[in-house]
Amino acid sequence: WALSKDPALLPLFNNVVAASGHVWGLLREGFGRFWQFAGFDKQSKGRDLLILLSSTAFGLPFLQKLGVRSKALGFLGIGMLIGPSGLSLISDVPWSEHLAEIGIIFFLCEMGLELSFERLQNMRRDVFGLGVAQFGLTSLVLFMVSRFFLGFSAVQSLVLGTAFSLSSSAFVLQLLDEAKERGTSHGRSAFGVLLLQDLAVPFLLAMLPMLSAGSTREALLAMRGAAINAGVSLSLLMLGGRKFLAQAFGFVAASGSAAALRALSFLTVLGMCFIFDLCHLSNTLGAFLAGVLLGETPYREQVDAAISPIREDLLGLFFMTVGFGIDLRFVLRSPGLVAGCVVALLAVKALVAMLVCLAYGIRFANAQQIGLLLCQAGEFAFVIFGIAREAGVFADEQSKFLLTVTSLSMACTPFLAKLGSFISGRLQSQIDDQLTLRPVNWTQELATKVEHARVLVCGYGTVGSLITELLDTKFIPWVAFDINARVVTEARAKDLPVFFGDLPSLTSRAVGGRDQELLGSNKVAVITTSSESLAIYMVQRLRRAYPNLTVVARAKSASSAATIKKLGAVPIMPEMIQDSKLTNLPVGLSVLRALDIPQEDAETLVDKIRRSYRKEAQDEEAADKDDVASKEGP
Numbered sequence: 001w002a003l004s005k006d007p008a009l010l011p012l013f014n015n016v017v018a019a020s021g022h023v024w025g026l027l028r029e030g031f032g033r034f035w036q037f038a039g040f041d042k043q044s045k046g047r048d049l050l051i052l053l054s055s056t057a058f059g060l061p062f063l064q065k066l067g068v069r070s071k072a073l074g075f076l077g078i079g080m081l082i083g084p085s086g087l088s089l090i091s092d093v094p095w096s097e098h099l100a101e102i103g104i105i106f107f108l109c110e111m112g113l114e115l116s117f118e119r120l121q122n123m124r125r126d127v128f129g130l131g132v133a134q135f136g137l138t139s140l141v142l143f144m145v146s147r148f149f150l151g152f153s154a155v156q157s158l159v160l161g162t163a164f165s166l167s168s169s170a171f172v173l174q175l176l177d178e179a180k181e182r183g184t185s186h187g188r189s190a191f192g193v194l195l196l197q198d199l200a201v202p203f204l205l206a207m208l209p210m211l212s213a214g215s216t217r218e219a220l221l222a223m224r225g226a227a228i229n230a231g232v233s234l235s236l237l238m239l240g241g242r243k244f245l246a247q248a249f250g251f252v253a254a255s256g257s258a259a260a261l262r263a264l265s266f267l268t269v270l271g272m273c274f275i276f277d278l279c280h281l282s283n284t285l286g287a288f289l290a291g292v293l294l295g296e297t298p299y300r301e302q303v304d305a306a307i308s309p310i311r312e313d314l315l316g317l318f319f320m321t322v323g324f325g326i327d328l329r330f331v332l333r334s335p336g337l338v339a340g341c342v343v344a345l346l347a348v349k350a351l352v353a354m355l356v357c358l359a360y361g362i363r364f365a366n367a368q369q370i371g372l373l374l375c376q377a378g379e380f381a382f383v384i385f386g387i388a389r390e391a392g393v394f395a396d397e398q399s400k401f402l403l404t405v406t407s408l409s410m411a412c413t414p415f416l417a418k419l420g421s422f423i424s425g426r427l428q429s430q431i432d433d434q435l436t437l438r439p440v441n442w443t444q445e446l447a448t449k450v451e452h453a454r455v456l457v458c459g460y461g462t463v464g465s466l467i468t469e470l471l472d473t474k475f476i477p478w479v480a481f482d483i484n485a486r487v488v489t490e491a492r493a494k495d496l497p498v499f500f501g502d503l504p505s506l507t508s509r510a511v512g513g514r515d516q517e518l519l520g521s522n523k524v525a526v527i528t529t530s531s532e533s534l535a536i537y538m539v540q541r542l543r544r545a546y547p548n549l550t551v552v553a554r555a556k557s558a559s560s561a562a563t564i565k566k567l568g569a570v571p572i573m574p575e576m577i578q579d580s581k582l583t584n585l586p587v588g589l590s591v592l593r594a595l596d597i598p599q600e601d602a603e604t605l606v607d608k609i610r611r612s613y614r615k616e617a618q619d620e621e622a623a624d625k626d627d628v629a630s631k632e633g634p
Contacts, residue, residue, distance in 0.1 A: 007097065009016065011262045011435075021209045023154075030545075030567075032624060040355055042349060044094055044447060045092055047091065047173050047360065048090050048091060048092055048095065050088075050260065051082060051089050051090065052096065052317060052320065053091060053318075055078045055081075055082055056075075056078070056320075056400075059074065059078040059081075059351075060074050060075075060076075060078075063077060063129065067134075069461055071174065071178070071316065071319075073411070073414045075316045075317075075319030075320050075323065076319050076320070076322055076323045076410070077321075077323065078194045078320055079319065079320035079321060079322060079323020079324050080206075080323040080324075080326050080328065081323075081324075082320075083320075083321075083324035083325075084327075084329075085324075085326065085327045085414050086330055090324070092476070093321075093324055094322055096317070096320075096322045096324070097324070099314070099317060100314060100317040100318040100320070100321045101110055101318075102286065102313040103311060103313070103314025103316070103317055104170070104287075104315070104318055104379060105270070105273060105283065105284065105287040106269065106287070106307045106310060106311035106314065107170055107271060107311055107315055108170070108284050108287040108288045108291065109269045109287045109290050109294075109307060109311075109539075110196065110289035110291060110304065110307065110311060111169065111195070111198055111288060111290065111291060111301065111306070111492065112287070112288045112289060112290060112292040112293075112294070112295060113291040113292075113294060113300055113304055114195075114289020114295070114475070116292075116599065121582075122346040123188070123191075123192045123195070123475065125192075125360075126188060126191070126192025126193065126195075127192045127193075127195050127196050127199075128196065129360060130189055130193055130194065130356060130357065130360055131192050131194075131196025131197065132196060133356045133359070133360075134165075134193050134196075134333065134353050134356050134374070135165055135166075135193075135196060135197055135200060136348055137352050137356060138161075138164075138165035138205055138348075138352045138353070139161040139162050139165040140161065141161075141348060141352055142157075142160060142164050142165060142348065143157045143160070143161035143178040145348065146160045146161060154476075155393055156393055156394065159208075159385075159388045159393055159394075160383065160402075161497065162204055162384070162568060163204075163377070163380070163381045163384040163385060163388075164345060164377050164381065164406075165197075165349075165377070166197050166200075166377070166378035166380050166381060167193070167194060167197060167349075167373075167374040167376060167377070167378050168376050168377070168378040168379050168410050168413065169194045169198060169318070169378065169379070170315055170318065170379055171319075171372065171376065171379075171410055171413045171414075172190055172194060172373050172413070173191070174315075175196070175373070175413065175417045176190065176191070176283040176373075177513055179417075179421070180469065181474025182472055182473075183236065183468060183469065183471070183496075184494050184496055184544060185362070185366050185368045185495035185496070185497075186362075186366040186370050186373070186495060186528070188475075189357065189362065189366070189370050190370050190373050190374060193353075193374060194374075197378070197485040198288065201285075201380050204380075204384065205284065205285070205380075205384070205387070207243070208384060208387040208388060208391065220311055229462040230340065232513065234244045245293055245294065245297055246297045246298070249261070249264060249297055249299045251296075252264050253299060253302070258306075261302055261303075261306060262297070263304040264300075265303045265306040265307055266304075266306075266307070267296075267477060268290055268293075268294060269287055269290045269291075270289035272287065272289060273286040273287055273290075274286075278418045278479075284380075284383075292533065293628055298598060298600070299600070299602035300601060301600070301601040301608075302600075302604060304604075304608075305604055305607075305608060308608075318379065321383075322379070322407050322410055322411075323407070323411075325382065325403045325404065325406070325530055326404055326407040326408060326411070327400060327403075329403045330400065330401070330404055331404065331408075333487055333559070336634065337360055338404060338405065338408065339400075341405050342408045342412070344410050344414070345377065345405065345407055346375045346376065346412060347375075349371070349374065349375040349376075350368075350371035350372055350374075350375035350416075351371065352371075353370055353371040353374050353375065354367045354368050354370070354371035357370050360399060362493070364427065365423070365424040365427040366424065366495050368420060368424070369420035369421065369423070369424045370420075371420075371597070372416040372417065372420035372423075373413075373416070375416060375481040376409040376410045376412060376413045376416070377405070377406040377407075377409045377410060378410075380409075380507040381402075381403075381406045382403060382406065383391075385399050385402050385403060385406070406630060409530075424495075424603040425493065430604060438441070441549040443509060443510040445509075446479070446499055446507070446510040446511075448505060449477075449479040449497045450479055450507055450510065450511060450518055450519070451511075451518055452477050453476065453478050453479040453497075453523065454471075454476050454477055454505055454521070454522070454523060454524065454595060455467070455471055455476060455477075455479075455524050455525075455526060455591065455595070456478070456479055456480075456481070456519070456523060456524070456526070457476040457478060457479070457480035457481070457525075457526050457528065458480075458481055458503050458525060458526065458527045458528065458538055459481070459482055459527065459528035459529050460480040460481070460482040460487055460488070460491055460498045460531070461482070461528060462581060462584070463528040463530075463554065463581070463584045463587060464480055464482070464526075464528045464608075465581075466584055466585070466587070467526055467528070467587065467588050467591055467628050468480060468496075469609070470588040470591070470592065470605065470606070471591075473605060473608075473609070474592075474597070474605070476595065478497065479497045479498075479499070480496070480497065480498045480499070480507060481498070481499050481501060481502055481503045482498060482499075482500065483500070483502065485500065485554065487537045489499040494576075502538075502541075503542070504541055504542065504545045505545075507519065508545075513613075515545070515546070516545070516546060516548075516592055519545075519548075519549045520548045520549065521548045521549070521550065523549060523550070524549075524550045524551075524552060524591060524594045524595060525542055525546075525549055525550070525551045525552070526552045526553075526587070526591055527539060527542075527552070527553035527554065528550075528554060528587070529554065530554060531556075532555075532556045532557065532560040533573070535553050535554060535555070535556075535560065535564065536560065536563055536567070538553070538569060539551055539553050539567045539568075539569045542569075543567055543568050543569065550570070550594050550596055551568070551569035552569065552572060552587070552590050552591055553569050553570070553571055553572070554571075554572055554573075554584075554587060555573045556573075557573075557574060558573070558616070561573050570590060572586055572587045572590045581613055582610065582613055582614070585606050585609065585610055588606060588609075589602055589606045592605065592606070
C-alpha cells in the first residue's frame with residue numbers, strides 16, 4: 001500500500017531486502033565456519049538426530065516463554081532456523097524428511113482408526129456433502145486460475161488444482177485439539193472435509209505416475225496396472241486382514257504385555273505400508289487402511305494409546321521439515337511474488353470453502369471460521385509436487401517455488417485460525433442475548449439435534465462439558481440443556497448444541513407428539529446436577545415422560561443412589577462430590593458403557609482424558625509460577 005502511494009519508496013524497500021539477505025548470508029557463513037572448525041561439517045545421521053532432539057527439548061520451551069503457544073508454529077520456526085535456508089545445521093535433510101514421514105503414516109493410521117461405518121453415517125453430510133463440494137469446487141477454481149490466468153499447461157493446472165485443494169489435516173486437527181474445538185459445529189464440519197480429502201489422497205497419488213506416460217495408450221496401461229494392483233491388494237486385506245488381525249491381537253493381548261501390543265501395532269501399520277509399496281501403491285493408503293482395519297477390532301483404543309505418543313513426536317518433526325522447505329533466500333529475492341501467490345491461494349480457498357458452507361446452511365460466523373481453517377495447502381502437496389517433478393511436469397525451480405508457497409501457507413494457519421475465532425466471537429457478541437438463548441428457528445434446530453443425538457445432557461456445567469468432550473472423541477452426536485443463561489450463552493457463542501430450558505418441556509414443544517417416539521431405548525439421558533433433590537426430580541420426570549429412555553444420574557449419597565436406582569435409572573457416585581472433571585470421570589465412563597462401548601475401550605479413553613487433564617493442570621501450574629517469577633523480577 002505504501003509503495004502504491006509513494007513509488008519513491010521502492011529503492012529504499014529494495015535496499016532493505018538486499019541488506020537483510022546480506023546479513024543473513026553473513027550469519028549463515030559464520031555458523032558454517034564454526035561448524036567446520038568444530039568438526040561437525042561431515043554428514044552424520046546421529047548428529048542430525050541430536051540436533052533435532054535438542055531443538056525440540058529447548059526450542060519449544062523458549063518459544064513458549066516468548067508467547068508462542070502453538071506447538072505447530074513453534075516446530076515450523078525451529079525448522080526454518082536450523083534448516084537448509086537457515087543456519088543449515090542439518091546435514092542430511094532427506095533422512096530427516098523420511099523420519100518425519102513416519103509421523104504422517106501414524107497420523108493417517110489414527111485417522112483410519114477414527115473411521116467407521118457408523119461414524120461416516122453420522123457425518124455423511126459433512127464428509128460426502130460439504131467435503132465433496134469443497135474439494136471439487138476448489139480444484140476447479142484453482143485449475144481455471146492456473147490454466148487461463150497464470151499460463152500453466154492443462155496437466156500442470158490439473159496437478160496444481162488438486163494438490164492445492166487439499167488442506168493440512170495435521171495442522172488443522174492439532175489446532176482444533178489445542179483449542180478443544182473438535183466437537184464444535186465448525187470443528188466437526190472441518191473434520192468432515194479433511195476426512196473426505198484424506199479419502200481422496202491415495203487415489204490422487206495412484207494417478208500421478210500416469211502423468212509421465214508418453215501416450216494415451218501408455219496412460220491407459222498404467223491406469224489398468226494400478227487398478228489391478230489396488231483391487232487385488234485391497235480385496236485380500238479386506239477379506240483376510242480383519243480376521244487375521246483380530247486373532248493376532250487377541251493372542252498378544254491375552255499375554256497382558258503392553259510392550260508386545262505396541263510392537264504388534266507398529267508391525268501392522270508399517271507392514272501394511274511395506275505391502276502397498278510392493279504393489280506400487282501409496283504407503284499412505286496402506287497406513288490409512290491399517291487404521292480402518294484396526295478400528296474394526298476390539299483393540300482400537302489400545303492401538304490408539306500405543307501409537308499416539310510416537311505419532312505426536314514424529315508429527316512435530318514433520319512440522320520441522322515443513323520449515324526446512326521454506327526457502328528464505330528465494331523469499332528475500334522475490335518477496336512480492338511469493339507473498340502475492342500465498343495470499344491469493346489463501347484467499348481463493350477461504351472464499352470457496354466459506355461459500356460452500358453458506359450454501360449448506362452454515363451460519364456466516366462459522367462459515368468464515370471453516371474457510372480460514374482450511375485455506376492452507378496440505379502436507380500431501382509436498383508428495384504430489386515431488387512426484388510431478390519426477391514425472392517431468394514441473395521444472396526444479398517451479399517445484400521449489402510451489403513447495404515454498406505450500407510451506408508459507410501452512411505457516412499462516414495458526415494466525416488464520418485465531419483470526420477466524422476472533423471474527424466469530426465478535427459476530428456472535430453482536431447478537432442480542434435473548435436471541436442467542438432462543439434463536440428464531442430454535443424449535444426446528446432442536447428437533448433436528450434431538451433426532452440425531454445419541455446422548456441428551458441435562459446440565460451443561462463442568463460435568464456436562466466433560467461428558468460432551470468424551471463423546472466428541474468418539475464423534476457421538478449429543479445435545480445439552482441448561483437453565484443457566486450465562487452457560488448457554490457461552491456455549492451458543494461456540495455454536496455448540498446447548499439449549500436454554502429443561503429437556504422434557506423443550507423437546508415436547510420442538511417435536512410435538514413425536515417426543516416419545518424419538519426418545520427411545522437407543523438414546524441416553526445424563527443428569528449432571530450435584531443436587532440430590534433436583535436429580536431425583538429430573539429422574540422422575542424423565543422416567544414418567546419417556547419410559548424407554550436410558551437415564552444416568554449423579555448421586556451424592558448412598559440413599560439418593562438407592563432412590564435413583566429404584567426409579568429405574570443408573571446412579572453414579574463419584575469418589576469425591578466436587579464439580580471437577582477429574583473426580584467425575586466415572587460419570588463419563590458410565591455414559592460410554594450405556595452406549596454399549598466395550599468396558600476396556602471406555603476405560604482406555606477415560607484414562608487418556610485423565611492424563612490430558614493432569615498434563616493441562618501441570619502446564620497451568622508451571623505457567624503460573626513463571627508469571628509470578630517474572631513479576632517478582634531478579
